[in-house]
Structure formats: C-alpha cells, structure tokens
Amino acid sequence: MSLSNCQGCGVLHIQQKNVLCNDCLKQYIEETHIIKDFLYNHPHANVMDLVNETGFSLKKVKELVNW
Template structure:
C-alpha cells in the first residue's frame, strides 16, 4: 500500500494514479468542469476573467492547460500559453509540435544505445575480476 500526504490538504491517503486525496480530487474535477464550460461558452475571456467567474485559481487553470486536460481553441486569444522551449503560442501542453518532433528525432537518432547490453555485463565484470586475480 502506497501512502502519501495530499499536496493540497495534507491528509494521508492511498496513492493511486492522481496525486490528490479523494476529496481534493473530487473538488479538482468540479473546478475543471467549471473552467472547461466557462472557456467553451466565453472564448474571448482572459485568464483572470475565467478565474474570477469560476472561483478557480489562475495557477490551477494553467496546470489544466499544461497537463493537456484542457485545450484552448484558436479563438481563445486572451489566454496565452507558450512553448517552454521556443516560446511559440500553443493551445495545450508544455511544448509545441515543432519542438516535440525535434526532440523525438534527436532521441531516435542517438548512435549510442541508451542501455548496456545485458549479455556483456557479466563478461566485463568477470574480465576485471580475472585480471585482479592474475595480479595477486
């Protein structure tokens, strides 16, 4: 059993997928629903207006966007979210498609394997051991 303290209220709870206790998770889902509905019905609203009308903090609204749970439409011009790498405007997440594909290309083009060959681990260890034995 994986017990943790809720980062919002401090209560001890059994950790599942989300990092909140059941009570805070329920409140977060309700807040998310209010924000989603308000933005859908008021696409020209600013971040501050959304926060004021829904009672949800701007920090939480930005987290919904960065987590990918909430996506702006192209006509949501008053809420600005930008790529953390290049600064381009984005509708959801943390990085734009261009930076994401560039990052994926760099990962797949690496020449060195990221993991050591499992068959070689023992041979390398044993060869070092046998050298040490010969020195004695």
C-alpha cells in the same frame, strides 16, 4: 500502493494512481468542469475573465489550465 500525503490537503492516504486524496480529486474535477464550461461558453475569454467570473484565484486558474 503506498502511503503518502495528499498534495491538495495534506491528509495521509493510500496512493494508488493519484497524488490527491479522493475528496481533493473530486474537487479538482469539479473545478476543471467549471473552467471548461466557462471557456466553452466564452471562447475568447482571457485569464482575468476566468478569475473574475469563476471566483478562483489567478494561481488556481493557472493550475487548473496547466499554464
């Protein structure tokens, strides 16, 4: 274990396995579930459909989908 800054919000935390603090990790998981649910219900959706329907920025969608 070591101290590091969260890559999401910058807060100092004890890094165990994740580079995100617990709050940012929880938010990241919730956002990925939103993307996953949308894609499950709309399998032919494109990136711009995700941006328009979820309200996430293009950068955020690419980050969550790992493009």
